[in-house]
Structure formats: C-alpha cells, structure tokens
Amino acid sequence: MTVKELLQEILKLKQEKDVLILAHYYQPIEIQEIADYVGDSLGLSRTARKTNTEYIIFAGVDFMAETASIINQDKHVLIPNYESCCPMAAFLTPEIVKTYKKEHPGLPVVVYVNSTAAVKAESDICCTSSNAVKIVEKISKEFNTEAVLFGPDANLADYAEQLSGVKCLKMPDVGHCYVHSQIKPEHIINVRDIYPKAKLLVHPECKRDVRELSDFVGSTAQMYNRVKNSPSEEKEFIIGTEIGLLERMAQDFPNKNFYPVMDKVICFNMKKHSLELIKYVLEHLDDKAFEIKVPPEIAKRAITPIMRMLDYS
Template sequence: MTIKQLQQDILKLKREQDVIILAHYYQSMEIQEIADYLGGSLELSKIAKEKAHSEYIIFAGVIFMAETASILNQDKHVLIPSREACCSLAAYLNPKMVKLFRKKYPNLPVVTYVNSTAAVKAESDISCTSSNAVNIVRNISKEYQVDRVLFGPDANLADYAEQKSKIQTVKMPREGQCIVHSQISINDVKNARKEHPSAIILVHPECRREVRDTVDFIGSTAQMYNRVKQSPSKETEFIIGTEHGMLERMAQDFPNKTYHLLKDDITCLDMKKNKLEHIKHLLEHLDDKTFEVKVPSEIAKRALKPIEKMLKYS
C-alpha cells in the first residue's frame, strides 16, 4: 500500500471515530501530515489538556509523552503507535535515584525535564521543558529561597539552565544525556560554518556546552521553529542542530529558505519507530489495550502536581 493510500485510510477512520492524533515534530513527515496537532513537548502537553476532547488520543511520540497525556487526561484512552518508542534519556533516571538525591540534598527542590517517566515526575517538585527550563529553575529557586536545585535527567539541559539562570544545578545523574543531541560536536559546527558561512546555526539546549557556545541560536524545537518563522527576508539559510523531522517541517512551512542539517545523521530512532501502518492498526482496533498508555491513578495524581506547577510558571 502506498503512503498516500495509508494516509487516506487513516483520515477516513479518524473521521468516523472520536479520536485525535497528536504528533511531535520529530515524527516522519507522513505522520506529521495526518496529525490534528503538531508540536514540541510543552505545546502537546497543553493541547492534551486543553483541546483533546475526544475519548481516544493517539500520541505519535515516545512513551513519556503519552504518559504525560495520560496524566493530564485520566478519563481518556491514550494510545501510542509503537510500544517500542522509548527515550534513552528518560531511562537515565528512576524514582529510587530521585529519593537518594533528595536524601543527600534535603532542602533543594527537584526539577525534572518532561523527558522523564511518570514515576520520576511523581517524585518531583516541578517539571520543565527545553523551552522553559531557565525560567523554571529561576522561579523554583526563588520560591524555595535556595541557590541550587536538583535537575534531571538531562545534564546538558541542566548545564544550560545553570548557565542562563546563574542558579547551580545538581545533575541527576551527571551522565544523563540525549543520544541524538549530545552526539553533535564542535567539529560539526566548524565544518558546517565552513561549508555555509552565511547560514544561521540553531541548536537544541540538549547539546553540549562547547557546541551551544559557538552557535547563533539555542532553543527548543518550537523556539527554533518560531525563530525561522519570524526571520527577516535577508536571512535565507539555516543550519538545523536537532532531529531532522524538524528540518522537514520547516522546509515545508517556510519553503523560501534553505536548510542544512548540522550533521548528516541527526535522527531519533525511537521517535521513528512509529509508522503509518501502526496508526492505521490503532484506528482499526481502538479498544486493543496493548497500545494504551495508562499511568496508574496514584502515580498520575502525584505526577500531575509538578506538571501543573510548570504550566503555571510557563
């Protein structure tokens, strides 16, 4: 079956049922094209809460994102196209580790990146995304009247928040990193600059500090998108330092600009585990519990607090 036929079948099945499809910018273009809403983690979390009135939510992203949607929509069925779409970054931190860090630093608030499991969120004081990490660290340190916070699981994002807010972050754990963004090196930036000297380089805050320090713009996927959207006409060329799904999105939405990927193979293999065939299967079997991501109510209740706190501060 061709991609077009699959997409048509999906759209037809979607129309006939009470279902909404949310897709992260890192999904393949063919999935982005059939989604009701597209976005980065924060926008999709908000959409899941405010606009997802359907009984079924298909979340084309990784499991922690579907968990967040489940936490915010306990009365709905949240389905993930592939149960194998995990996140290696989220796997760096578990609730037991958070408790040990709390014991060691009893007065410090726990900030966890939304790219963490529901069980980790349940042990946190506040969540954050790559868009709001700096503000969240600033605000929570003020609220607790401390000059340090516990932050996990991404040590690079923690370092970025620390660099910008001047509030120290204790990394939970020190080695936590996103395999996709942390692989970008300073040499990749140098080579890209040499090849495209007038292009503007944008990277994600999950990149390492030496990379962040040499580029033109640092931001979440949504912030990068807006940076390109709002760019003046004299800025025509961009080098994208994040998952290549983002580049495809921009190329489609702003075709009058030229795009290059900062490195050849910036792909999140987990995000790409979701396929159109999986989504069609879900729509044909909405009641198949295998694909439902349901956070137990006791954990959901505790995990909701840090998310709501984050949404309030955002």
C-alpha cells in the first residue's frame, strides 16, 4: 500500500467508527495529517477531556495516553505502539517523591505531565511546559509557601523558578529530556552565524545557557503561535525542539523558512508509531493489547492533580 492509499484507508475507517485520533506535534508529519487534533500536552489533555467518542487513539508517548485514560475512565484509550514511552518519566518514582515529601513537609508537589500515573498520584498538581510558571505561582500561593517540589525535569524546574521567583526544589537534580538537553550554546552560536536574520525559538526543556541565547522560550504550542502571529517581515525561524514541530510549521506557513537548531533533534520514542499501526488499531479497536488502563486505585488519586491543572490553566 502506498502512503496515499494508507492515508485514504485510515480516513475512511475513522469516519465509519466512533474514534478520535490525537497526535502530538512530535509525531511524524503523515500521522499529524490524519489526526483530528494536533497539539502539545496541555492541548491534547484538554481535547481528550472534551471528547464524546468511545475510542481515542493516542499518537504520542505513554504518559499522554495514560493521562487521557485517567480523565476518560468510561472510554477506550488506545496507543498504536506501547513501546512509545518518555525516558524522562523514568527519572522520578513514587518512592523518590515520598522521600522528598518527608524531607520537606508542607511543600506542594508539582509534577510535569511527563511522569508515570503512580508519580502523579503522589502529587498535588500537574503541569505542562506551557503552564508550569503559572501553576508554580498559583500552587505556592494556595499553600502559602515560597518553594515547591518539582519533578522530573530539572530544566523546566529551573525555568519555572526563574520566571515565577518561587524556589523549585528539583526531584531529582538530574532529570532531563535527552532530545532538548543535547542542544548546547555552541549549536546556537553556530546556527545564528548561518542564519543571522532568523528568530530563534527554544523549548523550556532546554538548559538555561541555551534558553538565554534564544529570542523566545515556549512549549510547542506557544512556539507555533509565536510563528503564526509573527509580523510579515519576520520570514526566518530557527526551531529549538523536536523536528516534528518544524515539519508542521513548514507545512502550515509556506511563506516562512524554518531551520533546525542542530542536526537530529529527534525524539525516537515519539517516532515509534506509524500509519500501518494506526490502520491496524482502527481495524482492531477491541483488541485489549492496545488499550491503556491505569490501575483504578492509582487513577483515583492521579485524577485530582490532573484536573486541578486543567482548572488552573
């Protein structure tokens, strides 16, 4: 089957069945094309919360599908490839959170959505890269503290602390995303030399020395909107995040030019889905092998911090 035939077949199956397909901006562009909604973690969670379909196929990493399942316990959330997981989530376990809570009683626990359901269950509130600053500000006010516990991304914790002025104690110090933390100041200096007129946009999962050399820091959706709302004289952009977002922008804004900040800014974990797998799942919606189910006792505790985040955003 050609890609075109696969796309047509998927669109046909999707129309016949009660399914919503969600895709993260880091998905391969052909998967973004067949999705009902493409967005960042926050937008995907909000869309999953609103849907009325019986099935949700989630083209993203496992924690995103888990979150959708937790807030839609009456629906079937399916992931085309269960090996698509986020290595950052492995930096934080419920035991680590419990230890930090014991050492810092009274401090609210903020966990990035890039975490397991069991870790979310130990938290007071979740956040995404687009609302981390706001969430840290609000929860520290609510708890009347000058600090919060924050994990697992140490770079996002640093960013939230820098912008909110609230101390973010990192759980743990070393949590990071391998895709964004490979970007170094020398890459920025090099790419700026090549494209001196381009605006440089980076993700808050990048290290502070990289963020400080950029023109804009934001989540994938915030970067997308920064380009969408840019004045017509701004024609060139250097994109400091996973290549899928650059591909989306190049398609949606053909009058602008986009350059990667360095070679191979690729999240291999996000790229584990394929059109073939999505077609197969659409043909086998009741095959439990694809369904994401969080144990009820964990889901019951994890839903509160997720809903709190959605209400605060």
